[in-house]
Amino acid sequence: MAAVEVSAVQDPGDLEALAPIVAYAFNDNPEGSLGWLKQTPEHVRLARAGRKVVGGLLRVPMGHWFGGQRVSALGLAGVAVSATARGGGVALAMLREVFVAARREGIALSSLYPSTVALYRKAGYELAGHYCSTKLTLAECPRFRTALTLDELTEADAPEVERLYAATASERPGYLDRAPYHWERVRTHRGKPTLGVAARGANGIEGYAYLATDPAAGFPHDLKLRDFVAATQAAELRLFDFLACHRSTADHAVWYGGAADARLFVLPDKIYKVAVDSTWMLRILDVQRALEQRGYPDVERDLTLEVLDDFLSENGATFRLRVSGGHALVERTSGAGQVCLDVRALSALYTGFVSAAELSRAGLLDGSPRSLATLGLLFGGQAPALADYF
Numbered sequence: 001m002a003a004v005e006v007s008a009v010q011d012p013g014d015l016e017a018l019a020p021i022v023a024y025a026f027n028d029n030p031e032g033s034l035g036w037l038k039q040t041p042e043h044v045r046l047a048r049a050g051r052k053v054v055g056g057l058l059r060v061p062m063g064h065w066f067g068g069q070r071v072s073a074l075g076l077a078g079v080a081v082s083a084t085a086r087g088g089g090v091a092l093a094m095l096r097e098v099f100v101a102a103r104r105e106g107i108a109l110s111s112l113y114p115s116t117v118a119l120y121r122k123a124g125y126e127l128a129g130h131y132c133s134t135k136l137t138l139a140e141c142p143r144f145r146t147a148l149t150l151d152e153l154t155e156a157d158a159p160e161v162e163r164l165y166a167a168t169a170s171e172r173p174g175y176l177d178r179a180p181y182h183w184e185r186v187r188t189h190r191g192k193p194t195l196g197v198a199a200r201g202a203n204g205i206e207g208y209a210y211l212a213t214d215p216a217a218g219f220p221h222d223l224k225l226r227d228f229v230a231a232t233q234a235a236e237l238r239l240f241d242f243l244a245c246h247r248s249t250a251d252h253a254v255w256y257g258g259a260a261d262a263r264l265f266v267l268p269d270k271i272y273k274v275a276v277d278s279t280w281m282l283r284i285l286d287v288q289r290a291l292e293q294r295g296y297p298d299v300e301r302d303l304t305l306e307v308l309d310d311f312l313s314e315n316g317a318t319f320r321l322r323v324s325g326g327h328a329l330v331e332r333t334s335g336a337g338q339v340c341l342d343v344r345a346l347s348a349l350y351t352g353f354v355s356a357a358e359l360s361r362a363g364l365l366d367g368s369p370r371s372l373a374t375l376g377l378l379f380g381g382q383a384p385a386l387a388d389y390f
């Protein structure tokens with residue numbers, strides 16, 4: 001096969017060439033894949049061997065919240081290589097090009113939902129957080145009375161809804177600073193608008209939910225919540241009451257996010273099941289930026305980290321991390337670090353998915369007990385999660 005070149009879309013024919021590759025890869029129909037690619041053609045990247053399109057992917061510029069701060073990130077979706085070009089390094093060549101360009105743009109992280117972990121580990125990603133479903137049995141959900149009203153969201157509510165989402169997401173490690181791409185997935189389902197409802201108090205919207213409707217499912221069915229945010233306990237109660245009012249035709253309400261969900265504490269019994277539906281992977285594209293952009297506990301610590309990165313060698317170095325007042329100053333330094341780890345292990349540590357002590361036991365991190373304790377303090381805390389699938 002000719003050398004692989006990666007580029008942005010150059011003419012409309014590019015998307016038509018890529019759509020059947022994406023459709024075949026994900027067992028979709030080409031029209032559906034073309035429609036999806038046409039939503040954000042500026043984010044599509046194509047791999048060509050000679051003049052022939054042999055693969056592609058979608059880049060989704062976004063952010064992840066860590067330690068209460070937004071870290072710039074690139075979500076990847078729809079990574080696909082034509083069936084006849086597989087096994088020749090096209091996917092890895094695409095990833096390398098996308099990483100180098102993202103670093104140039106100042107993007108610190110990349111994340112994705114893998115269909116195969118092996119490929120992405122080769123490119124420096126590691127498993128770094130969960131995407132859990134919570135399934136509430138509506139027949140057992142009590143009614144709740146509150147002073148909040150409940151009505152349908154309108155387009156005019158969008159800015160307030162997005163502010164409320166950001167205020168709660170920023171406190172949840174891993175959650176997205178959503179791009180329009182993600183909001184579109186919240187507000188539409190299979191091309192049709194989802195039903196948005198708001199729990200309103202005297203000062204405005206305190207909580208909201210978006211429900212995907214699917215007439216093909218008939219009834220009884222499960223209510224699929226594309227988003228469920230409650231900033232106050234009154235909003236939680238109002239939205240649970242709203243869900244309970246569906247119990248004659250819906251068996252369950254299902255929503256996504258982390259495994260530990262304090263909203264459930266208002267329920268009188270364990271009338272729900274939480275399951276890990278997927279595990280996402282993270283790639284640290286720029287160690288210095290990633291460490292500087294996230295937030296930390298308000299402690300004073302100084303540590304050197306030696307990061308090995310054989311896929312993106314410009315990213316591997318020894319870094320001095322000085323944390324103070326919830327922020328870090330990071331600089332490159334020379335020599336061995338107090339802690340040595342591969343960039344993949346750093347991903348799992350960075351999100352708080354796996355502790356330094358666990359990584360050390362697994363032989364994936366080298367450091368003294370004192371350094372491990374420092375890392376535990378800086379990166380530990382609530383388990384990282386995502387509420388969005390992309």
Ligand SMILES: CC(C)(COP(=O)(O)OP(=O)(O)OC[C@H]1O[C@@H](n2cnc3c(N)ncnc32)[C@H](O)[C@@H]1OP(=O)(O)O)[C@@H](O)C(=O)NCCC(=O)NCCS
Nearest residue numbers: 025079080081086087088089090091092114115116118119
């Ligand atoms: C997965 C896919 C993109 C890989 O493309 P590719 O160009 O064949 O991948 P590469 O040749 O660059 O593979 C590099 C390495 O990744 C791993 N890998 C590649 N495809 C894999 C697969 N399907 N399953 C498990 N590991 C795989 C291998 O370790 C491979 O190295 P090797 O060839 O030395 O064994 C391609 O098979 C595809 O389009 N599949 C269907 C869609 C899909 O699963 N996309 C990923 C969505 S997250």
